[in-house]
Amino acid sequence: MNAATVNHQWRIAAFPQGEVRDGDLRWSESPVPEISENQILVRNIYLSLDPTNRLWASGEETYLPPLKLGDVMRGSTLGVVEKTRHPRFREGDVVMGAQGWQVYAVSDGSDVSRLPRDNRLPLKAYMGVIGSIGLTAYFGLLDVGRPKAGETVLISAAAGAVGSLVGQIAKIQGCRVVGIAGSEEKCRWIVDTLGFDAAINYRSGDLAQAISRSCPSGVDVYFDNVGGDILDAAMGALNLYGRIVVCGLISQYNAASPQHTFSNLTHFLIKRVRMEAFIVLDYLARAHEAYAPLTQWLQEGRIQYRVDIMKGLENAPAALAKLFDGSNQGKQLLLISDEP
Amino acid sequence: MNAATVNHQWRIAAFPQGEVRDGDLRWSESPVPEISENQILVRNIYLSLDPTNRLWASGEETYLPPLKLGDVMRGSTLGVVEKTRHPRFREGDVVMGAQGWQVYAVSDGSDVSRLPRDNRLPLKAYMGVIGSIGLTAYFGLLDVGRPKAGETVLISAAAGAVGSLVGQIAKIQGCRVVGIAGSEEKCRWIVDTLGFDAAINYRSGDLAQAISRSCPSGVDVYFDNVGGDILDAAMGALNLYGRIVVCGLISQYNAASPQHTFSNLTHFLIKRVRMEAFIVLDYLARAHEAYAPLTQWLQEGRIQYRVDIMKGLENAPAALAKLFDGSNQGKQLLLISDEP
Structure with a gap:
């Protein structure tokens, strides 16, 4: 399989006890999935690393359904639509969602939101302030x-x-x-x-x-x-x-x-x-109340942010670990694949 | 001094470390105080014992000013006006306040509230449900x-x-x-x-x-x-x-x-x-909102209470201790002197 046909994932191999260790997550390879009618193929660009990811990996009931052994690790992502058989999406659309620790994901569109096509903010802003x-x-x-x-x-x-x-x-x-x-x-x-x-x-x-x-x-x-x-x-x-x-x-x-x-x-x-x-x-339904002032403050330079970008999906566990030893400098992201 | 001219108090002798022990409170005797113009002499009938009394005895800043060594121990009381030179009070009026762990107290009326003169509830109700x-x-x-x-x-x-x-x-x-x-x-x-x-x-x-x-x-x-x-x-x-x-x-x-x-x-x-x-x-200003339904429920028999009455001011420390070993059966009161 060459790069364009291979997908990679991090899957739960064992529920971590204490900090996440080698062996808790398993690096896996599979073909890039095919899509059916009303589906899109998303290539993930950024993965967000957040402290709450540690709760998600626990296998226990949290505020989201627990993951099972073998599942792709859950994670918030921003990606680009590479293929579409869905009427609402075009190739090249940028979408946010929780497509997990993998390069390619298939979606029916219900679990992603599309960025405005006339958007002028850098993509990484959506993994932080406008997210x-x-x-x-x-x-x-x-x-x-x-x-x-x-x-x-x-x-x-x-x-x-x-x-x-x-x-x-x-x-x-x-x-x-x-x-x-x-x-x-x-x-x-x-x-x-x-x-x-x-x-x-x-x-x-x-x-x-x-x-x-x-x-x-x-x-x-x-x-x-x-x-x-x-x-x-x-x-x-x-x-x-x-x-x-x-x-x-x-x-x-x-x-x-x-x-x-x-x-x-x-x-x-x-x-x-x-x-x-x-x-x-609990606040997703009220997101517009926040995005308007946040976007304005960002454009006026009244709020600043910094992102700490590590590259390569293979480094996702290392990027997560930085949050727990405090070595990240600002919002921790992982660049999974290139921006369009 | 005979009974009618002697006052007794419990005063702070040492701030308790851990549970209140003999020696932390000092039994003291003094003449029954004289009153001046615009003052009343209150004879305390009931003393309320409450867990928060332990905080009051600590000498530390709480939600009330700290007591000093030598002060009469703070406590919520219900008493009868024995002498009055105050236009708002008559002899025999029943008043609630925080006159402390003593038999007689002098007040200018600002720190007590008078029960309605046509009141039909037993006095001890005001040390509990209607208090x-x-x-x-x-x-x-x-x-x-x-x-x-x-x-x-x-x-x-x-x-x-x-x-x-x-x-x-x-x-x-x-x-x-x-x-x-x-x-x-x-x-x-x-x-x-x-x-x-x-x-x-x-x-x-x-x-x-x-x-x-x-x-x-x-x-x-x-x-x-x-x-x-x-x-x-x-x-x-x-x-x-x-x-x-x-x-x-x-x-x-x-x-x-x-x-x-x-x-x-x-x-x-x-x-x-x-x-x-x-x-x-924080809710004293809204007391009327509560007293109306509480009085009604009490009169309808929809709420019940029990009081555990110990007698004699000399037993106040023992009555307080019952709260901490759980041996009280309902609201713990101390009968300091007889009801009118």
């Missing part, structure tokens, strides 16, 4: 966290794809914004380039003290991507009627028995805190 | 938990003053109601007398399994009075968009370093749970 990352940041902050101008917003994984966007949206809302990140470089980036008011490197020194210093008026909204000790420390700094937005819990996704120990729950009670989780899927 | 207990149960369940008819409501400390009322209000709303309590007698009482659908004795067997068995459709609202392991187990049973009402955390109030360990926080995220704390003080 599920943007919806996550926008609705998580504004609909769940509900910050008011002048309030202090604290964000964990603040140099990550979601966190960096949350902070910039909070600045646009007139908030004081403090980010927690895992390196001096990330801290500098969110302050110097993105305009955060302060940054905390959680790897250096006492976190609770650092939060007190950086948030002299306390914390009104804590946007959490990590859970664990950082969540506990942030909880202790919350003001009256403070809010915790639970967006992700990456610190515990690899744990065999995830445990979060809270020493500040009495403070939670005394301050009448609200802690609320959300999943971006 | 802060009633407001706590009513607003905590309906305003924070927001149960819908047909949903399952799970309650910890369900035979306690607040929990037993929450369950009965939830039944009136058409919910399935399951209570967690600490003895077989309490479990029988909430099912046989109060009409709960099921009860779980947390001292016998695996709690998570018991919750699954008693809540076959999962839990929609968990009303928490205890925190700790029971909160964690309940969290794991929550349905999509489940709600946790954080009313109290009695399991950790005596702990020197309170810790709550959660193994079910990923479930919290996946199910988009909302966990929200409240304090009854």
Whole structure:
């Protein structure tokens, strides 16, 4: 089989215990599938790597149906229509969906959305700001966290794809914004380039003290991507009627028995805190509310993003691992095949 | 000094470490105070004992100003006006307030509320259903938990003053109601007398399994009075968009370093749970919204309560301790002096 007739996939070989290891995912090869009437053949260009992928690989019931052994690993993708026997799609259309960790996928069109044909934004923007990352940041902050101008917003994984966007949206809302990140470089980036008011490197020194210093008026909204000790420390700094937005819990996704120990729950009670989780899927029907302002802010240069692109589907497990050791610099993507 | 001229108080001698011990509170004697123009002398009849008293004794900032060493211990009271030089009060008026752990107190009227003079309910009702207990149960369940008819409501400390009322209000709303309590007698009482659908004795067997068995459709609202392991187990049973009402955390109030360990926080995220704390003080302005239906339900026999009355101010520390070993049977009161 030559390149044009061979498809590759990563399939679930064993449900990972702890971090994903060699052998949990199996590299497989198959012919490029044929399409039938009312189907399209999509060649994936970008694969999005997100912390929640670790939950998807677990084989357990999550907010999506569990994967079975042998299934192609689930993943959000952007691709191009290479062949079409579907009236709604033309060759060359760019589509977003969750076509998984594979080069070619067949779709009946129900599980993908087509980008506007007159679109002027770079394709990778749709894997970030104008995609599920943007919806996550926008609705998580504004609909769940509900910050008011002048309030202090604290964000964990603040140099990550979601966190960096949350902070910039909070600045646009007139908030004081403090980010927690895992390196001096990330801290500098969110302050110097993105305009955060302060940054905390959680790897250096006492976190609770650092939060007190950086948030002299306390914390009104804590946007959490990590859970664990950082969540506990942030909880202790919350003001009256403070809010915790639970967006992700990456610190515990690899744990065999995830445990979060809270020493500040009495403070939670005394301050009448609200802690609320959300999943971006709940907001897909309202996506247009977010895309209009996000697109405008992007075009005006009021929000910035960076993507960390690794190449080659064979490197998908390595790209995922970067999220968990924090070595990614911005939104982690994998370039599966060339842009049209 | 004879009885009519002597006042007694319990004062803070040392901030308790762990459970309240002999020596933390000091029994003191002083003359019955004289009153000035625009003051009343209140003789306390009932003292309410509540888990939150332990927080008040801590000397730390809570939702109320911290007590200082030497202060009279704070406590909710119901008393009778024995002397008045205040135009709004007559001798014999019954007043509610927080006059503390003492027999006599002087007030300028701003920190007490007068019961209606034509009141027909027994006085002890105002230390329970038609008082802060009633407001706590009513607003905590309906305003924070927001149960819908047909949903399952799970309650910890369900035979306690607040929990037993929450369950009965939830039944009136058409919910399935399951209570967690600490003895077989309490479990029988909430099912046989109060009409709960099921009860779980947390001292016998695996709690998570018991919750699954008693809540076959999962839990929609968990009303928490205890925190700790029971909160964690309940969290794991929550349905999509489940709600946790954080009313109290009695399991950790005596702990020197309170810790709550959660193994079910990923479930919290996946199910988009909302966990929200409240304090009854936030609802005092809306008390009339609750008192009208509560009074009606009480008069119709649709809600029942029981009080556990210990006698004599000297026994106040012992009455408080009963809340923490679970030996109280319903709302714990202390009879300080005779009803008029």
